[in-house]
Amino acid sequence: MTVLELTDVDTYYGNSHVLHGVSLDLAEGEVVALLGRNGAGKTTTMRSIMGVTPPRRGTITYRGEGLVGLSPNEINARGIGLVPEDRRVFPTLTVHENVVLAHKLAADPRPVEEMYDLFPVLDDLRTSRARNLSGGEQQMLSVARALVQRPSLLLLDEPTEGLAPVIVDDLQAMLHDVVSQDVTVLLSEQNVHFAFDLATRGYVIDTGSIVFEGSIEDLRERDDLLEQYLAVTPEEVA
Template sequence: MTVLEIDDIDTYYGNSHILHDVSLDLAEGEVVALLGRNGAGKTTTMRSIMGVTPPQRGSIRYRGEELVGKSPDEINELGLNLVPEDRRVFPTLTVHENIVLAHKLADDPRPVEEMYDLFPVLDDLRSNNGQNLSGGEQQMLSVARALIQRPSTLLLDEPTEGLAPVIVDDLREMLQDVVDQNVTVLLSEQNVNFAFDLATRGYVIDTGSIVFEGSIEDIRERDDLLEKYLAVSPEEVA
């Protein structure tokens, strides 16, 4: 069953035309990667879906309901949750307070302790303020805050941005646990191997246009896509 359908959207920042006829879809329980270089249009696609930067043309439907024209809060209430690239944890609140606040704001939240089971690293950091966490710890906290609200679809925008390789490995394992719970995921990512490990299907975006869609294996085997649009050599793809 298709849960998210994006049809021919055009999105602008002021007079700058950023997205050009972008179309993509997600099925229930699927993990789809949106791949491209920095500035290709990945974050704008995420912001368009969530109503932060609404498209000027085209349609975005979630479970058959049109999202264009709805506020980010209204879209969030439908079951979509965005983990943004800049993480946006509350810096002066502790890890536990960040999670509890997200719990209180949700209509049907998951148990707080379930988040510590899913992200054991956070369990030892309960009393640490958000501003004192590493980038990887902040990313895990951001995902935990999103998951506690029991979203049916999770949008992850550049989750590995700025993280050390060892932290990326930890995050991959924890997100695999999330994926195994049948949460539908749209993953925007520059780290090709990270995306390939989690997703089964992908879209390649360049200068605001989708230039390829197919299975992860299709993308992995296309040397031209890897080199031209994703800035990696075939040898770098695990």
């Protein structure tokens, strides 16, 4: 069953045409990667889905229902959770207060304690202010805030950006537990290794246009795409 479908989406920032006819889809239970360099259009795609920067043309449907024209809160209430690239945790609230607030805003939330089971690092930081957390800890908190609302579709926008390699490894291990549960995931990433480990299918976007769609295994074999659009060599992803 198709959960999310974008068809010929054109999105602008003012007069700047950013997305050019973007089409993609996700089936139930899939983990799909949206790959590309910085500025390729990954975050704008996420913002278009969530209604933060609505498209001027094209359609976005979620479980057969059109999303274009709905507010971000209305889209979130339909079961789509976004973990934005800048994390956006509440800095003056504690870890626990951040999770509890997200829990209270959800119609059918998961138990708060489940988030500490998924992210044991946060369990020891319950009373810490979010502003005092490391970048990796804030990212885990951002994911926990989204998951506690029990989304059926999770949008992860550049989750490894700015994180040290050892923290990326920890986050990767925890996200394996997340994606093994009943949630469909669209992951935008520059970190090809991270994305290839989690996703089974991928899209490559460049200057706002999709230039590849296929399985991760097929993408591994496309030396031209890896080097031209993702700045990695075939040996690096072998």
